[in-house]
Amino acid sequence: MKLFLKILTLLFISSNIVSAENLPTDWQLGFQEPATDLMADVINFHTYILLPIITAISVFVLGLLLYIYYRFNSVRNPVASTTTHNTLIEILWTVIPVVLLIIIAIPSFRILYVSETIPESDITIKATGNQWYWSYEYPDYGDFVIDANMLDDSELSDPKLRLLETDTQIVVPVNKVVKLLITSDDVLHSWTIPAFAVKMDAVPGRINDTWFKVNKEGIYYGQCSELCGPRHAFMPINVKVVSQEEFDQWIEFAKEEYASLETTQIKLAAK
Numbered sequence: 001m002k003l004f005l006k007i008l009t010l011l012f013i014s015s016n017i018v019s020a021e022n023l024p025t026d027w028q029l030g031f032q033e034p035a036t037d038l039m040a041d042v043i044n045f046h047t048y049i050l051l052p053i054i055t056a057i058s059v060f061v062l063g064l065l066l067y068i069y070y071r072f073n074s075v076r077n078p079v080a081s082t083t084t085h086n087t088l089i090e091i092l093w094t095v096i097p098v099v100l101l102i103i104i105a106i107p108s109f110r111i112l113y114v115s116e117t118i119p120e121s122d123i124t125i126k127a128t129g130n131q132w133y134w135s136y137e138y139p140d141y142g143d144f145v146i147d148a149n150m151l152d153d154s155e156l157s158d159p160k161l162r163l164l165e166t167d168t169q170i171v172v173p174v175n176k177v178v179k180l181l182i183t184s185d186d187v188l189h190s191w192t193i194p195a196f197a198v199k200m201d202a203v204p205g206r207i208n209d210t211w212f213k214v215n216k217e218g219i220y221y222g223q224c225s226e227l228c229g230p231r232h233a234f235m236p237i238n239v240k241v242v243s244q245e246e247f248d249q250w251i252e253f254a255k256e257e258y259a260s261l262e263t264t265q266i267k268l269a270a271k
């Protein structure tokens, strides 16, 4: 019982703890720190609405089971009840779950609506999934292509970045609405950054769109989240969020740097 209480307390506490960096951490149980208002809403919804409700339901059902096990076993209750109906209880066990589901549905649909409704965007980025790297285009700024390949373990600056760090990053300005167009060149992939509450399938022959507005500068990490082949776990996603001035400088650099490069795609096609 003590152990059970300890686990329950741990679960409750951990759900409120967020990791200090924009990285997953060892033994992490809660979410990463939110970098968008949307992710903050998702975490609040989880921690203050969903978790208390499901915990209360689980504890209540467990309590009932234990009580029945104790009170109505053959020793304490040798003559079994022949009751078949209880209208009041039947109404209660129908109405209470309906009310609970409505309480859950209202904030849940609100979050879903916000995530699906793209506000007027300041910048558009197109992300294309490839086996097994992501390539990015900035259609507002010319026709350069950035390929982001995972760094090998030997190239990492920090071992914590294993399977997360790429050779090039996409850069976006802070506090600006970024519209993301997502597609694939081969099979299904999924573009994800947990701290942004963004996860969108990359589907060949189709363009999906989503958006994010990051409120803190920094580097954010994600990974392909749709099983796409043997190197599915080796096509991470990096987003560097910087000030508008730094972004303007970077765009000038990127136009030169990546326009002249033979992209991985062209290299592969030539093989």
Ligand SMILES: [Cu+2]
Pocket (backbone or CB within 6 Å): 129, 130, 188, 189, 190, 224, 225, 226, 227, 228, 232, 235
């Ligand atoms: Cu993939």
